[in-house]
Amino acid sequence: MKGNPIAGSVRALVALVSLFLLVACGENSPPSGADAEPSITVYSSRKEHLIKPLFDLYTAKTGVAIRYITDSAGPLIARLEAEGASTPADILMTVDAGNLWQAAEQGLFRNLESPTLSSNIPAHLRSESNQWFGLSIRARTIVYATNKLSADELSTYEDLADPKWQARLCLRTSKKVYNQSLVATMISSLGEAQAEGIVAGWVANLATDPFSSDTTMMEAIAAGQCDLGIANTYYFGRMKKADPSLNLALFWPNQSDRGVHINISGAGVTTHAKRPEAAQALLEWLSSPEAQGQLAELNQEFPANPLVKASEEILAWGDFKADKVNVEAAGRLQAAAVRLMDRVDYR
Amino acid sequence: MPVLLMAALVMLPITVILLSWGTAETAIWQHLIETQLGRLLRNTLLLVFGVGVCVTLLGVSLAWLTAMCDFPGRRWLDWALMLPLAVPSYVLAFVALGLLSYSGPVQTLWRDTFGVGVWFPNVRGPGGVIFVLSMVLYPYVYMLARGALLSQGRGLMDAAQLLGRNHIKSFLLVALPMARPAIAAGVSLALMETLADFGAVSIFNYDTFTTAIYKSWFGFFSLTAAAQLASLLLLFVGLALIAEQRARGNGRFHQQAKRKRVGFKLRGWRGLLASAYCFSVVLLAFAVPVGQLLFWAFETAATDIGPRFWGLVEHTFLLGVMAACALLTMALLVAYGQRLKGHHHGGYLERLAGMGYALPGSVLAVGIMTAFAYFDRALINPFQVFLGLTPSQVLVGSVGALLAAYVIRFFSVAYGPVHSSLERIRPSYQEAAQMLGASKFEVLKRVYLPLLTPGLLSALLLVLVDTMKEMPATLLLRPFGWDTLAVRIYEMTSEGEWQRAALPALVLVLISIPPVIIMIRRSRA
Numbered sequence: 001m002k003g004n005p006i007a008g009s010v011r012a013l014v015a016l017v018s019l020f021l022l023v024a025c026g027e028n029s030p031p032s033g034a035d036a037e038p039s040i041t042v043y044s045s046r047k048e049h050l051i052k053p054l055f056d057l058y059t060a061k062t063g064v065a066i067r068y069i070t071d072s073a074g075p076l077i078a079r080l081e082a083e084g085a086s087t088p089a090d091i092l093m094t095v096d097a098g099n100l101w102q103a104a105e106q107g108l109f110r111n112l113e114s115p116t117l118s119s120n121i122p123a124h125l126r127s128e129s130n131q132w133f134g135l136s137i138r139a140r141t142i143v144y145a146t147n148k149l150s151a152d153e154l155s156t157y158e159d160l161a162d163p164k165w166q167a168r169l170c171l172r173t174s175k176k177v178y179n180q181s182l183v184a185t186m187i188s189s190l191g192e193a194q195a196e197g198i199v200a201g202w203v204a205n206l207a208t209d210p211f212s213s214d215t216t217m218m219e220a221i222a223a224g225q226c227d228l229g230i231a232n233t234y235y236f237g238r239m240k241k242a243d244p245s246l247n248l249a250l251f252w253p254n255q256s257d258r259g260v261h262i263n264i265s266g267a268g269v270t271t272h273a274k275r276p277e278a279a280q281a282l283l284e285w286l287s288s289p290e291a292q293g294q295l296a297e298l299n300q301e302f303p304a305n306p307l308v309k310a311s312e313e314i315l316a317w318g319d320f321k322a323d324k325v326n327v328e329a330a331g332r333l334q335a336a337a338v339r340l341m342d343r344v345d346y347r
Numbered sequence: 348m349p350v351l352l353m354a355a356l357v358m359l360p361i362t363v364i365l366l367s368w369g370t371a372e373t374a375i376w377q378h379l380i381e382t383q384l385g386r387l388l389r390n391t392l393l394l395v396f397g398v399g400v401c402v403t404l405l406g407v408s409l410a411w412l413t414a415m416c417d418f419p420g421r422r423w424l425d426w427a428l429m430l431p432l433a434v435p436s437y438v439l440a441f442v443a444l445g446l447l448s449y450s451g452p453v454q455t456l457w458r459d460t461f462g463v464g465v466w467f468p469n470v471r472g473p474g475g476v477i478f479v480l481s482m483v484l485y486p487y488v489y490m491l492a493r494g495a496l497l498s499q500g501r502g503l504m505d506a507a508q509l510l511g512r513n514h515i516k517s518f519l520l521v522a523l524p525m526a527r528p529a530i531a532a533g534v535s536l537a538l539m540e541t542l543a544d545f546g547a548v549s550i551f552n553y554d555t556f557t558t559a560i561y562k563s564w565f566g567f568f569s570l571t572a573a574a575q576l577a578s579l580l581l582l583f584v585g586l587a588l589i590a591e592q593r594a595r596g597n598g599r600f601h602q603q604a605k606r607k608r609v610g611f612k613l614r615g616w617r618g619l620l621a622s623a624y625c626f627s628v629v630l631l632a633f634a635v636p637v638g639q640l641l642f643w644a645f646e647t648a649a650t651d652i653g654p655r656f657w658g659l660v661e662h663t664f665l666l667g668v669m670a671a672c673a674l675l676t677m678a679l680l681v682a683y684g685q686r687l688k689g690h691h692h693g694g695y696l697e698r699l700a701g702m703g704y705a706l707p708g709s710v711l712a713v714g715i716m717t718a719f720a721y722f723d724r725a726l727i728n729p730f731q732v733f734l735g736l737t738p739s740q741v742l743v744g745s746v747g748a749l750l751a752a753y754v755i756r757f758f759s760v761a762y763g764p765v766h767s768s769l770e771r772i773r774p775s776y777q778e779a780a781q782m783l784g785a786s787k788f789e790v791l792k793r794v795y796l797p798l799l800t801p802g803l804l805s806a807l808l809l810v811l812v813d814t815m816k817e818m819p820a821t822l823l824l825r826p827f828g829w830d831t832l833a834v835r836i837y838e839m840t841s842e843g844e845w846q847r848a849a850l851p852a853l854v855l856v857l858i859s860i861p862p863v864i865i866m867i868r869r870s871r872a
Contacts, residue, residue, distance in 0.1 A: 041827075047838040047839075047841070047842055048830075048838055049838065050842075067827045067828070068827070069822075069825065069827060070822070070834070070838060071822040071823055072565075072709075072822075072841070073565075074564050074565050074570075074709070075709060075712065075713060075716075075819070075822065075823045076823075078570055078713045078716070078717070079713075079716055079720070079743070079823060082713075082716060082717045082720035082721070082743075083720050083723075083724075083740065083743060084720075084724060085724075085738075086720075086723055086724055086728055086738055086739065086740050087740075088739070088740060088744070102568045105568075173552045175549070175552075175558065175561075175562055175565075175566065177565065177566075180566060208449070208471075209471055209552060210552055211552065212549055212550050212551065212552045213843045214843065215843045216444070216448070216450075219448075219450040220448070220449055220450050222450065223449055223450035223455065224463075225449040225450065235843060238843075238844075334566065334568070335566070335567045335568065338562070338566040338567060339378055339382075342378065342382040342383060343382060345382075347552060347554060
């Protein structure tokens with residue numbers, strides 16, 4: 001047996017660890033004059049590559065530094081709640097109105113008195129007490145295979161429950177919040193009993209088990225496993241961008257009644273924000289025409305500010321009437337929607 | 348003492364989880380029982396059973412071939428069979444579905460050849476999930492069983508054969524029972540990871556107990572109900588561990604280290620069959636997914652590689668190394684402490700210390716975060732105020748807290764190999780050294796450490812790879828700016844951008860390869 005290399009390397013590594021801990025702690029505790037350098041802290045479930053370009057732009061413009069961590073909405077909300085008054089977060093940014101509603105419900109947002117935000121963001125895209133504000137819009141609509149169907153065979157979300165679609169429909173899993181929000185707004189406008197009948201009809205029409213993502217579902221439609229499905233517009237946009245000749249198209253349902261289901265990504269200033277004015281100023285800038293175009297375009301979404309036009313690519317999908325029900329309903333009725341989908345065995 | 352400290356650490360998140368029972372969530376429970384619970388339990392049991400059988404068969408048979416036999420290609424298959432460990436389960440799941448689902452190239456070719464409507468196995472069913480999880484988890488069993496078989500040497504096998512047993516019989520009757528603690532440690536790691544897995548099962552949309560936990564949290568917004576479900580999972584794992592311990596009985600598994608390798612020559616078609624078997628496992632579990640990652644990574648490498656990307660690599664590696672050192676130290680101290688006390692099979696505290704591994708990552712992460720946030724608020728902030736400072740967070744969002752989280756989560760991964768190789772050392776060595784006047788720590792340093800080297804290396808490798816892959820705790824507890832490759836993978840995959848996740852995933856796999864090769868080389872020497 002040769003010497004004892006492990007003991008030596010253990011010692012070296014312990015030294016290394018202590019060094020890193022020192023460095024890390026140094027990074028962690030800002031010098032006492034930290035207030036002199038303005039900076040905003042953001043917890044975001046919108047991903048880095050969709051927010052960083054805007055944050056960089058803002059920092060370049062105003063000199064206000066922005067630091068952030070990204071994670072799913074659930075863990076971030078839990079962290080904000082656990083940290084309470086000592087949280088470093090000034091802004092919570094998430095996707096899906098359900099998550100924003102839930103954060104507001106737990107008292108994590110403060111009310112904002114901001115004429116700028118109130119005029120930039122339409123009322124149905126923000127909370128009634130101005131705690132959170134939508135910053136971009138995505139529609140959840142019907143996608144169909146152009147080699148199998150034509151648009152005039154399609155009409156509404158409800159129609160997808162019709163037996164004529166037997167074994168022709170594909171859906172994403174009910175565990176995804178986008179489907180929960182879609183069903184929640186259906187409960188809000190049609191009532192629970194009618195919504196349940198429709199969702200049960202969808203399940204009866206499924207060609208195969210639900211998919212785990214919109215993209216794999218659309219790939220299955222394109223490959224001919226089924227004829228149509230329900231997907232978010234930006235996933236469709238991304239696939240079309242990669243392959244413009246793809247045999248898929250969008251259809252805007254319910255144009256003669258409530259309109260296409262939309263959802264938002266949005267943000268609010270936290271209750272225990274350390275720099276609430278700076279945070280509010282950032283949100284106001286994000287809702288301004290200057291930021292809105294880029295914010296939406298980064299993810300092929302629609303701007304929340306109605307004065308800002310969507311990108312050329314998106315305008316090419318055609319104009320549509322959107323459901324004007326307040327997106328808050330998605331949060332309020334989310335649990336009911338999940339229970340409903342469980343009852344009809346929509347996995 | 349060390350075991351008390353470790354158990355106390357693990358109790359932090361578990362206490363948070365158990366406290367959830369203080370709030371009643373009757374409506375959610377009633378709903379779950381009425382609509383879901385039966386299917387969830389059936390699915391979970393099927394998965395655990397399937398993965399358990401597959402990883403045992405794969406791991407033990409491969410370990411037997413590479414450790415006890417000689418066949419063409421054995422020398423490189425020996426370490427190549429470890430490589431799937433570096434492939435995260437969600438990556439293999441995604442690649443497998445991408446290749447084999449209806450829209451994938453395999454079925455497209457199938458339809459073009461045999462026509463539409465010809466039967467093809469349902470890859471999105473339970474069989475698919477079991478296959479994927481077995482392929483990424485068998486290395487735990489393989490590695491530990493291989494180490495145990497190598498250290499047995501050929502003496503006992505020779506004896507068995509002199510007594511008239513053939514190769515197979517002497518393996519089944521002598522080598523296998525001797526390797527049982529190591530195999531059991533490997534299988535229980537694989538099964539705990541199966542129970543906690545969320546990545547692969549959600550890509551397959553296969554409902555298990557874990558998916559129900561996440562659903563209660565994200566769908567019903569009830570972290571309470573999620574924690575209650577998680578505590579049931581914990582109970583289940585605890586019972587299984589106790590059963591395993593009972594079943595093992597009071598046998599002793601000591602033997603001398605370092606013996607000559609057995610090396611049965613497999614000639615002709617037997618040798619080729621052995622090569623083909625090992626090779627196809629490496630192909631399916633490693634070469635194919637990595638090939639797919641390479642293909643995607645080429646498309647994005649030009650735009651995505653930059654200083655930021657190297658920062659990710661650096662953070663990943665730093666955190667991995669720091670966590671591995673902390674974990675090895677803890678595992679060694681606990682295992683040695685238990686041995687000094689004469690507890691060869693470990694007490695309940697030791698079992699408790701390993702429970703972190705069986706909890707779904709996000710639930711554990713939230714438990715740890717809640718506990719640390721509580722300390723920040725209840726202990727540190729008042730102290731800061733007392734000193735005249737502005738209260739701020741010290742624990743949450745610090746590197747120290749993140750390392751503590753890794754230690755809590757991966758303790759049993761480090762402990763398994765360390766403990767099982769410690770168990771194989773005769774107590775007489777220690778007694779001899781002590782009679783010659785060596786102190787406790789001298790015995791550890793001069794007797795145990797050299798004998799434990801293979802076990803320690805296995806532990807180091809396992810926890811290094813595991814921490815670098817770890818996602819939920821890293822996401823929730825990382826300090827600002829400490830993004831890692833796993834964080835990047837999460838950001839891309841959660842948006843469905845698998846092509847852009849390929850580059851960080853590939854680098855994660857690549858930086859795990861050198862430790863694998865080093866470990867196998869050393870254990871051969």
